[in-house]
Amino acid sequence: MSPITQGLASCELATAFQPVFSLTHGRLVGHEALLRASDADGRPIAPNLLFDGLPDHHARADLDVRAVRQHLQAYVAMGKRDASEWLLLNLHPATLLESTGALHEIERALDASGIRPSRVVIEVLESPLFEDERVYPALQQLRAKGCLIALDDFGAGHSNFERVFDLAPHLVKLDRRVLMRAKQDAKALRILQRMVSLLQECGSLVLVEGIETLQGAHIALTCDADFVQGYYFGRPQPAALAPEDGSEALDAAWSSFDDAQSRKDDRWRESMALHCDRLRLASIALAAGRPMDEACADFLSAPNATMCYLLDDQGRQLDDIAFRDDAARERLQRVEQFEPLHNCSGARWSRRQYFRRAVSFPGSVQLTRPYLTLQGGWMCLTGSIAFELEGRTAILCGDLRVHVPPGEAP
Known part of the structure; x- marks a missing residue:
């Protein structure tokens, strides 16, 4: 039986602090306080055993209150009471239920610590209990006190954007x-x-945790995350880092990321340059009166090119569609699952970025991110260019398949 079920008092609690870094500022901005426990004989208790052994919500709330007191005392003991950084404290949603009475004790502990509430981040752990609306008043009370609210483990389990909207x-x-x-x-x-x-547009800052390698750091940078946390940047330890510590790994990640991103951008431009030139020349040929199939032949000669089509100045698709060859046309028609979408005559694509960007930058080829094409059900990207055709603006679009199966290459 877990020591917790025998009595919380039999467990010795300690704190380990793991640093949190801002990618933009390139420095430490806070610590997450992590609970460490040992039994009466000094043997460590694994966190999953510690929490899974709790019999009910009240026991979990009691442990959370003890943990908050322990973390605050350890933090203040290191001279961090007035530190210009955040302290992240974990709470289970069960602790926030009014029936546990834990919220009052947590507020008392915060007041007694002397730490400004604006320096405390209440990190609410992922749990099905979030469906219980009784959790939210406690969070609003902590927010009103000045604490920041964090949602943990987003992207897994029961977490979803509805929770972001509500919280x-x-x-x-x-x-x-x-x-x-x-x-x-x-x-x-x-x-x-x-x-x-999307999370940033919803008004939240984003932290990527669990970063253990340089590759993980590069992914966080690629995604434009705000903060990072993980073994690559700093392991949990009894003492918090000083503000000037721990930036070496961050500096190394930035340096190697900049070099890698520069090489990646160069490769991307090189791989797309020929497609862009051919699409631009196709628009010139169309403006000069050449037929669609003839004007787009060079663009469509690429192995990953699938089709070219014209839009009017309102984004409506015109009848002319050029395929690489008859096999490409037949391949599209064989995708039976998407057959209701095959006929795009008169379809309006004015909401799509390839239309809007082309209209904003006439004469310049624009490229989209990869997306699922409605007509074929495969991933593609679209190049587009706005030009004058018979006195009106037209947009020439060319689709490039992201991955071409070996058997389909010409």
Whole structure:
């Protein structure tokens, strides 16, 4: 039986502080306080055993209150009471239920510590209990006191954007499993980039945790995350870092990221340069009166080119569509799952970035991010260019398949 079930008093609690860094500022901005426990014989208790052994919400609330007191006392004992950084404290949603009475004790502990509430981040752990609306008044009370609110483990389990809308957290911590997927899958990395951007547009700062390697640091930089945390930057330890400490790993990550990103950008420009030139020349040929198939032949000769099509100045698709060859046309028609979408005559694409960017920068080829094409059900990116055709603005679009199966290459 866990020592917790025998009595919380039999467990010795200690604090380990793990640093949190701002990627933009390039320095330490806070510490997360992590609970460490040992039994009466001094043997460490694994965190999962410590928390899984609790019999009910009240026991969890009692442990959280003890942990908050321990963390605050340890932090102040290091001379950090007036430090210009955040202290992140974990709370389980069960602790915030009014029936536990824990909120009052937590506020008393905060007041007794002398730490300004604006320096405290209440990090609420992921749990199905978040569905219980009784949790939210306690969080609003802590927010009104001046504390910041953080949502932990976003992207896994029960977390979703509805929770972000309801809670309006100052900070969202992404689950480490999201980072692991992004390391292995380019599609997952693109989703992570958009997730970070959406969270920031919702009014939250974003922290990527669980970073253990340089690759993980590069992913956080690629996604434009605000903060990072993990073994690569600093392990949990009894003493908090000084503000000037721990920046070496961050500096190294920035330096190698800048070099890698520069090389990646160069490769991207080189790989896209020929496509862009051919699409621009196709628009010139169309403006000169050449037929669609003939004007776009060079662009469509690329192995990953699938089709070219014209939009009018309102974004409506015109009838002319040029395919690389008859096989490419037939390949599109064979995708039966998307057959209801094959006929795009008169379709309006004015909301799409390839239309809007082309209209904003006429005469210059624009390229989109990869996306799922409605017509074929595969990932593609679109090049587009606005030009004058018979006295009116037209937009020539060319689709490039992101991945071409070996059997489909000409």
